Amino acid sequence: MSKRSREVSWKAFLREENLPHQWCPGCGYGVILKSMLYAFEKGGIAPKDVVVVTGIGCWGKADDYLYANTVHVTHGRALPVATGIKVANPSMKVIALMGDGDSATIGGNHLIHSSRRNIDVVALVANNLNYGMTGGQYSCTTPLYSRTSTSWYGDPEPALDICRLSETAGASFVARTTVYHAAMIEKYIGMALSHEGFSLVEVISPCPTYFGRYNKLSKAPQMLKWLKEQSIPIERVKDLSEENLKEKFVTGVFADKKGHSFLSRYREIQSRARNELESE
Amino acid sequence: MKKKVRFMLGNEAIVEGALLAGATFFAGYPITPSSEVAERASRKLPQIGGCYLQMEDEIASIAAIIGASIGGAKAFTATSGPGFSLMQENIGLAIMAEVPCVIVNVQRSGPSTGLATRPAQADIMQARWGRHGDHSVIALSPATVQECFDLMVQAFNMAEKYRCPVLFMADETVGHLRENCVLRSRDEVEIVNRKRPPEGLEEYFPYKADDDLVPPMVTPGSDYLTRFHSSTHNEKGLPTSSPQEARKLIKRLYDKIEKNKDDIIMYREFDVTKCEYLVICFGGAVRAARQAAIEAREEGLSVGVLQLQTVWPFPAEYISEVSKGKRGIIVPEMNMGQIIGEVRKAVPDKIPVLGANRYDGEPLTPKEIIQVLGEVVSL
Numbered sequence: 001m002s003k004r005s006r007e008v009s010w011k012a013f014l015r016e017e018n019l020p021h022q023w024c025p026g027c028g029y030g031v032i033l034k035s036m037l038y039a040f041e042k043g044g045i046a047p048k049d050v051v052v053v054t055g056i057g058c059w060g061k062a063d064d065y066l067y068a069n070t071v072h073v074t075h076g077r078a079l080p081v082a083t084g085i086k087v088a089n090p091s092m093k094v095i096a097l098m099g100d101g102d103s104a105t106i107g108g109n110h111l112i113h114s115s116r117r118n119i120d121v122v123a124l125v126a127n128n129l130n131y132g133m134t135g136g137q138y139s140c141t142t143p144l145y146s147r148t149s150t151s152w153y154g155d156p157e158p159a160l161d162i163c164r165l166s167e168t169a170g171a172s173f174v175a176r177t178t179v180y181h182a183a184m185i186e187k188y189i190g191m192a193l194s195h196e197g198f199s200l201v202e203v204i205s206p207c208p209t210y211f212g213r214y215n216k217l218s219k220a221p222q223m224l225k226w227l228k229e230q231s232i233p234i235e236r237v238k239d240l241s242e243e244n245l246k247e248k249f250v251t252g253v254f255a256d257k258k259g260h261s262f263l264s265r266y267r268e269i270q271s272r273a274r275n276e277l278e279s280e
Numbered sequence: 281m282k283k284k285v286r287f288m289l290g291n292e293a294i295v296e297g298a299l300l301a302g303a304t305f306f307a308g309y310p311i312t313p314s315s316e317v318a319e320r321a322s323r324k325l326p327q328i329g330g331c332y333l334q335m336e337d338e339i340a341s342i343a344a345i346i347g348a349s350i351g352g353a354k355a356f357t358a359t360s361g362p363g364f365s366l367m368q369e370n371i372g373l374a375i376m377a378e379v380p381c382v383i384v385n386v387q388r389s390g391p392s393t394g395l396a397t398r399p400a401q402a403d404i405m406q407a408r409w410g411r412h413g414d415h416s417v418i419a420l421s422p423a424t425v426q427e428c429f430d431l432m433v434q435a436f437n438m439a440e441k442y443r444c445p446v447l448f449m450a451d452e453t454v455g456h457l458r459e460n461c462v463l464r465s466r467d468e469v470e471i472v473n474r475k476r477p478p479e480g481l482e483e484y485f486p487y488k489a490d491d492d493l494v495p496p497m498v499t500p501g502s503d504y505l506t507r508f509h510s511s512t513h514n515e516k517g518l519p520t521s522s523p524q525e526a527r528k529l530i531k532r533l534y535d536k537i538e539k540n541k542d543d544i545i546m547y548r549e550f551d552v553t554k555c556e557y558l559v560i561c562f563g564g565a566v567r568a569a570r571q572a573a574i575e576a577r578e579e580g581l582s583v584g585v586l587q588l589q590t591v592w593p594f595p596a597e598y599i600s601e602v603s604k605g606k607r608g609i610i611v612p613e614m615n616m617g618q619i620i621g622e623v624r625k626a627v628p629d630k631i632p633v634l635g636a637n638r639y640d641g642e643p644l645t646p647k648e649i650i651q652v653l654g655e656v657v658s659l
Contacts, residue, residue: 018518047505048500048501048502048505049501051350051351051500053347063507064518064519067505068505069500069501069505069506069507070506070507070508070517071347071350071377071507071508072377072507072508072509072510072511072519073343073346073370073373073377073508073510074343074369074370074372074373074510077339077340077343077370077373079340080307080335080339080340080341080343080344080347081343081344081346081347081350082347083333083340083343083344083347084305084307084333084343084344084345084346084347084348084349084350084351084355085347085348085350085351085500086347086351087305087331087333087344087347087348087351088304088305088331088347088348088349088350088351088352088353088355089351089352089353089499089500089501091501092351092500092501109336109337109340110336110340110343112336113335113336113340266326266331269326270326270327270329272326273323273326273327274326274327274329276327277327
């Protein structure tokens with residue numbers, strides 16, 4: 001980024017009339033939101049250049065605190081709505097804010113196909129390992145055997161790896177970090193914003209109020225420390241056994257590929273269609 | 281100028297009508313008996329710089345057209361019963377967030393996967409009441425291939441004018457029918473585009489309506505920031521749990537359609553005022569009804585047909601007026617009797633209202649309607 005527009009401050013995005021926010025003490029979402037705004041500032045992106053699409057859940061409240069173009073939709077459907085917006089209005093930066101429910105559980109099918117399509121949308125997934133908004137039930141990313149308000153005796157289902165899923169399905173930029181590694185959040189969002197194609201950034205976020213309280217991590221610093229301990233940089237993965245990697249959060253860049261995004265492919269399809277029309 | 285007449289499928293005419301209305305975006309998931317809509321859209325849209333997107337399911341399809349419309353495009357999707365069921369939640373989103381779009385349902389026999397290739401009109405109550413929550417909705421229903429074309433233009437115009445989804449309730453008989461269709465040109469029809477706010481406002485309120493109860497709409501990237509919201513919201517588009525704000529919003533969303541019934545309601549009358557017996561119907565059933573009326577007149581009976589091109593909002597006041605003095609009313613439908621309930625509510629008590637119904641996946645025939653007419657006459 002050669003020319004930074006310092007006219008745009010991250011504060012221009014903040015709807016201060018709606019602060020303080022509703023997130024619990026110890027929640028990581030304020031950190032993620034501010035990191036996103038910093039990334040906008042660094043990228044010289046103004047509020048009118050952005051469409052923020054949110055779904056349902058604690059993270060789905062994020063648009064309430066923003067001055068930007070915002071679209072708040074039904075649970076799990078942020079990605080297909082974002083897809084339509086981007087195709088119809090390609091000059092906008094379209095960023096979908098989703099939790100682990102929106103992105104991977106109820107909206108899992110859309111995650112697979114948005115990744116495969118490589119649609120030019122940023123997916124910013126805030127993964128707090130449970131459904132906080134409804135009182136701490138288990139989601140598809142809740143670690144195996146964890147206690148939640150609907151898995152009192154332990155969650156019998158293993159957690160889904162959102163990044164691996166998205167990468168395998170074809171997303172060209174995929175990265176994960178945690179709220180403990182706060183500086184990396186802004187960095188990865190910045191990389192995602194300048195990437196062509198589907199870019200997913202997953203941030204593991206502490207929820208001391210529910211997930212933490214049920215799993216002996218009810219103090220916010222304690223849960224942040226746990227995120228640090230559970231994290232393993234992707235570069236170290238090859239040296240570790242499968243057993244050592246169990247229930248760990250692998251952090252880093254999973255995919256960063258140049259290539260054809262959906263929009264660049266579709267422009268080619270449109271030109272083929274016009275050529276055929278002209279030759280008719 | 282020589283008229284451009286084409287012999288085409290109802291499903292194809294639907295796409296031609298959408299294109300004339302200015303549609304540039306289609307997202308869908310193929311399903312019988314609507315697939316020809318997707319196929320033609322996929323051929324035509326890239327040629328004009330538009331986009332055809334085949335989504336992973338019908339939930340994503342309607343979500344994508346809502347997104348495209350927010351992005352500034354005129355957008356539509358097409359489906360049939362099972363897909364229409366999947367779309368209900370986000371039809372509610374389009375109602376609540378006030379996003380113009382058109383949803384085509386080429387109805388087939390149900391419930392569930394039912395008879396995939398056979399006609400029905402059994403989703404017409406689902407069209408009205410398929411979503412949770414209080415609201416009104418616009419639903420149009422074509423009876424001919426020409427109406428597939430003409431009413432699609434109207435569907436887009438109403439969606440744009442009232443900032444709402446419009447349900448285009450075709451059925452398999454019409455969707456898979458081949459007839460001549462006059463492909464009208466741009467200068468022959470009125471094309472309505474969504475209302476924009478005036479320039480130079482100090483602040484734009486995304487949900488502040490004008491006197492017509494419709495808020496002007498902004499495309500992201502223009503002079504104003506905009507917000508769309510699925511939850512109960514105030515004029516700024518911020519969520520609220522204030523009872524006053526909630527009542528105001530729900531009432532306005534309802535009234536912007538119900539108070540504009542005169543503009544939205546379209547029908548065709550065939551000997552309606554002078555007849556003794558009136559047949560009230562919509563969509564594919566109209567074809568059998570009109571033939572039945574001709575045959576009945578040959579037998580000396582005075583029979584008229586009222587075709588509802590707009591089914592929702594329901595023209596109750598008009599039907600109440602026009603049914604006065606009739607000796608009997610027949611409501612033929614390819615279902616077990618859905619719209620007949622609305623007709624009964626509108627018609628004075630002493631006038632007999634009988635249904636002619638078919639729900640076996642076969643289209644209604646004039647003979648079946650004449651048979652019911654016979655029953656009414658002998659009452």
